[in-house]
Amino acid sequence: AAIVVDSFPPNQRGRAMATYAGISLLFLAAGPLIGGALVQYASWEWCFWLNIPIATAAITLTVALKLHIPRSVPRATDLASAIALCSGIPLVVIGLQDIGLRGWHAPGAWIPALAGAGLLAFFCRRQFRLTQPLIDLPLLRDRRLLGNALVLFCLQAINIGQAIYGALYLQTVLGFTPLEAGLGSLPLLAPVLVVVHFAGRFYDRRGPRPPILIGLCAAVIGTIIQAIGVFSLSYPVMAVGMTLLGIGCGMAMSPANADALGRVSPQQRGEASGIVQTMRQLGATSGIAATVMVMHFVPQTDELAPMAFSLGFGLHIVLAITALVCAWVLIRPSGHSSTPTT
Structure with a gap:
């Protein structure tokens, strides 16, 4: 993402980031279809073989393009920070899943x-004290960068939760085949591919706040409608909610990503990109774990499955509202930015 932003002038970065995001979203849309077909007509193990040609193509293109990337000043890696980060994230994810499986009051359920x-708190505190931190968290003192990172965290948690548990719901509750479940996910993913390019042009003209707020409002409404459809066992209602959520994610994610990287100097852009991508991955992993935890508050029976899934999708409503509040409070026009808002 940092390379894309550095390659275009400020008034074209929205469209550039939209194209960048659109390519990844294209694969996200194709994944459920291809995966569903493989599961239905071959075997689920075949899904893992898909990564090999994609990774090979990515490596080949990277070498062939010979991108010129300015080298940064070498610096030492803080081992304590690396251990705290790499240990803290899995413990939180495992802990959330354990709480869901064993219950809030089970002995030792909260320990992981x-x-x-605690390890993540130690990591964050240490980053603010080091002169050469592993991740430059002091950049988050910029309110807009912080707001963009939180928005992307919440939306990534929603998207991954939708991709996994939406497909599970369609198969286990509504009786869809794997391929039908992949096709049933298109109302969520297809609008993103279209809207993301409009959002990029909107960002170039008006700045980040309008497209992000419009997108998050659509996401909130979409998650509410979808949760209603899940509880009432109505796929058409779900599809309406998924479409609105897809429109919302397409409107918000690309401008938030572009604005986050536009908040810092070119020398800091790699660090900012690292923070943004870390927040997105944290959103994905913690979103899956939190959804599992919430769903297991309901006894796992066929009769109560719609209620369990409704609680999981209810968490997505909370995440969408959280993202909207963060954007409203933190993403405001300010003087410090390398990206114009006109």
């Missing part, structure tokens, strides 16, 4: 999550 949270 609390231990992981």
Whole structure:
């Protein structure tokens, strides 16, 4: 992402980031279809073989393009920070899943999550004290960068949760085949591919706040409608909610990503990109774990499955509202930015 932003002038970065995001979203849309077909007509193990040609093509293109990337000043890696980060995240994820499986009051259920949270708190505190931190968290003192990162965290948690548990719901509750479940996910993914390019042009003209707020409002409404459809066992209602959510994600994610990287100097852009991508991956992993935790508050029976899935999708409503509040409070026009808002 940092390379894309550095390659275009400020008034073209929205469209450039939209194209960048659109390519990844194209694969996200194709994944459920191809995966569903493989599961239905071959075997689920075949899904893992798909990564090999994609990775090979990515490596080949990277070498062939010979991109010129300015080298940064070498610096030492803080081992304590690396250990705390790499240990804390898995402990939090495992802990959240354990709480869901064993219950809030089970002895020791909270220990992994609390231990992981403690390690992550130590990591964050250490980054602000080091002169050469592993991840430059002091950049998050910029309110807009922080707001963009939180928006992307929440939306990534929603998207991954939708991709996994939406397909599971369609198969286990509504009785869809794997291929039908992949096709049933298109109302969520197809609008993103279209809207993301409009959002990029909108960002270039008006700045980040309008497209992000419009997108998040659509996402909130979409998650509410979808949760209603899940509880009422109505795929058409779900599809309406998924479409609105897809429009919302397409409107918000690309401008948030572009604005986050536009908030810093070119020398800091790699660090900012690292923070943004870390937040997105944290959103994905913690979103899956939190959804599992919430769903297991309901006894796992066929009769109560719609209620369990409704609780999981209810968490997505909370995440969408959280993203909207963060954007409203933190993403405001300010003087410090390398990206114009006109």
